[in-house]
Amino acid sequence: MKLSLRGVSKTYSGRRGETDALAPLDMAVREGEFISLVGPSGCGKSTLLHIAAGLEPATSGAVELDGERVLGPGAEIGLMFQQQTLFPWLSVRENVRFPLTLAHHRGRAAGGAPGRGAARVESLLRLVGLWDFRDSYPAELSGGMQQRAALARALVGKPEVLLMDEPFGALDAQTREQMQELVLHLIQHHRITTLFVTHDVDEALLLSDRVAVFSERPGRVLATLDVTFARAARSSALKLDEAFLHQKREILALLRGRDRFETQRDRLLFGLTNTQSNSGEGGP
Ligand code: ADP
Numbered sequence: 664m665k666l667s668l669r670g671v672s673k674t675y676s677g678r679r680g681e682t683d684a685l686a687p688l689d690m691a692v693r694e695g696e697f698i699s700l701v702g703p704s705g706c707g708k709s710t711l712l713h714i715a716a717g718l719e720p721a722t723s724g725a726v727e728l729d730g731e732r733v734l735g736p737g738a739e740i741g742l743m744f745q746q747q748t749l750f751p752w753l754s755v756r757e758n759v760r761f762p763l764t765l766a767h768h769r770g771r772a773a774g775g776a777p778g779r780g781a782a783r784v785e786s787l788l789r790l791v792g793l794w795d796f797r798d799s800y801p802a803e804l805s806g807g808m809q810q811r812a813a814l815a816r817a818l819v820g821k822p823e824v825l826l827m828d829e830p831f832g833a834l835d836a837q838t839r840e841q842m843q844e845l846v847l848h849l850i851q852h853h854r855i856t857t858l859f860v861t862h863d864v865d866e867a868l869l870l871s872d873r874v875a876v877f878s879e880r881p882g883r884v885l886a887t888l889d890v891t892f893a894r895a896a897r898s899s900a901l902k903l904d905e906a907f908l909h910q911k912r913e914i915l916a917l918l919r920g921r922d923r924f925e926t927q928r929d930r931l932l933f934g935l936t937n938t939q940s941n942s943g944e945g946g947p
Contacts, residue, residue, distance in 0.1 A: 665729055666715065666726070666728055668724065670688075670689060672685050672881075673711075673719070674722045684880060684882065688883055692856050692857075695854035695856055696857070697850060697859065697873075698873045698875060699871040699874045700875050701875070702918070707877070707881060708828075708882065711860075715733070715824075717737065728823065741817035741820065741822030743813050743827045743828070744827075744830065745828060745832040754797065754799065755788070755804070756788065756798065758812055759788060759819055760780065760819065761816065766820065793815065806834050806838065807842060810842060814830070814849075824857070825856070830842070830859075831843070831863075832861070832862065840899050843866055844899065847869070847870065867914070868910055868914070869901060871890050873888065874890060874914060876888070876918065892904075
């Protein structure tokens, strides 16, 4: 399915006044395409994802799936967030099955017959390497395993579109790399229209067909870069490739083009220490 955002903007109104989170923006994610959103914290990336998911109303503009307006959350969209979202009182298998149970109770047996749902849960648990842990509870799993379960749960309803908000942001570097390899494997076998928010430029380049670089708040798209490395050539080793590093520098230069970094956290997340940002490599 094709996901389009047309003239979507967001202004939050609160007790302390209004916050312009997103400037009006257009974005079209083609069928099966994987687009990453990178940008400074607070520039509206999560807001954009929530609007695309139908979880948050846009102030202006519209979100469409294959031309049909998205008015609320639906089974055609799979969601995955950074924070722990598994139900602690359900086993891994029950967590992954949960969207099917919910759909069944709502009278929409998304997984088909119950038996077919069970087969799908099993194949996803095997795909993410959690079959041996199917009867464990979330508290018994590492952070990486919990996110693998969350990924299986996001996929169980056979969504047409996947929206992922910094899904690996809380993981250590090594686990993060394993999750990236898992997503690459998934993309190779099941292309699915995906919007992926990340702070990690390497991650964005490794996984995506295109990377949209956002300005600071109110977020707008500064540039959208095509990432053309062959899917078969994508693995962690690619991060050391000269062409990869060249594109990474291009994105960092766009991000550094901002007047300043809002927070020290940004500097750390983008790997920009004071020394590096003064090195003249497209610096501020
Ligand atoms: P990002 O994901 O890029 O870090 P967010 O979309 O979370 O950015 O936030 C964009 C801006 O909107 C920030 O200034 C944030 O404080 C504000 N914001 C986000 N959610 C709300 C909300 N529910 N109410 C008011 N302001 C919000």
